[in-house]
Amino acid sequence: MKARLSASRERIIAAALEIMAGHGYAGCSVAAVAERAGVATGSVYRHFPTKADLFAEVFRTASQREVDAVARAAALETTVAERVSAIIETFSGRALQSPRLAYALLAEPVDPAVDAERLVFRRAYAELIAGYVASGVASGELPPQDPELTATAVVGALAEAMVGPLAAGVAGGSTIPSLTTFIHRALGVSP
Amino acid sequence: MKARLSASRERIIAAALEIMAGHGYAGCSVAAVAERAGVATGSVYRHFPTKADLFAEVFRTASQREVDAVARAAALETTVAERVSAIIETFSGRALQSPRLAYALLAEPVDPAVDAERLVFRRAYAELIAGYVASGVASGELPPQDPELTATAVVGALAEAMVGPLAAGVAGGSTIPSLTTFIHRALGVSP
């Protein structure tokens, strides 16, 4: 019983994610999500008090998955420069793999309550990067700087540079290397 | 008569801008805009076919004003490094002066048709910066790079770095110098 209850909760979240990946937040009416999850519209409200609460959780889940993937890729490398390269490549690779989802997570107009969750998402990336920047500064691999601000600016540059390609569907072959060069220079990675 | 007609058109746009500056796009119901402009709700539709058209124009007007101010500040300087500094300072100074408006122009959830106008806004900044970057590359002040991508990334970094302070209401004293350092390094300005 408990199992069934939390199972349909999971199915609702999964359905919402699938619809987001296919048609963006715009396609996510409560009725559509419920239908895809195989439950009645009203049942969604057994699990979430409002639509905004549902999507806050959906965003949190999807974001966590993205941040984890990026963090995992970064952890495999050793120098800060390599780690940052891995972050850029993983982030943009995954975004281009699911452009509609990436657009929804990054930039699509959503309910303000859900938008707040987006800030958390971006902040999570920033924290990850800030940690590496701080260690780079400490070890002397990078020049002195405010790791928080650097990380925030890097996240902004990364997100902005992806919005165009996401809209177009593909990135030019030189986008990612150029972006990597830009960010390495910004961090002060020695050439 | 013609004068009066275009006068109320202007008043409607001005009213929309004022409400945006005070309560964001969220506060901009057609009724509220009309009331502030001193016209009836229906009269808005004498001047604009839809709300989206009205706000596309509002965004265009406001954006143009911002881009012009930034371009003017940049034109007063001589080196690319100085010009970029002027852009950063003018952009962030103006944003912090009218945080609610800046948030609406940069990041607030809006109708998709209006959102499209936002891309134009960001692109206008990017074009401005790309021009200077290209000239810097040509003159040897900056190392070789793709000016378009660099400019896009700079705009992203700038916008992202402002969102936090805009939400908080103020920027720490070191935000702008740090951001300037970051961007100078990213462009490859020689220290």
Added chain:
DNA sequence: GCAAGAATTGAACCACCATTCAGTCCTTAG
């Protein structure tokens, strides 16, 4: 088996707001 209670259903409800329009007011040309 069998209540009692919980979960589920989905059609109905309702709030919100952009948009419309029939009536009224002004402007202006003759």
Added chain:
DNA sequence: CTAAGGACTGAATGGTGGTTCAATTCTTGC
């Protein structure tokens, strides 16, 4: 001065989609 034509009014309309709830179906403890 006066009629014609356009502008203005603001209450009414309509569509959308989130939210509710009475009826029904299932689960579980006795």
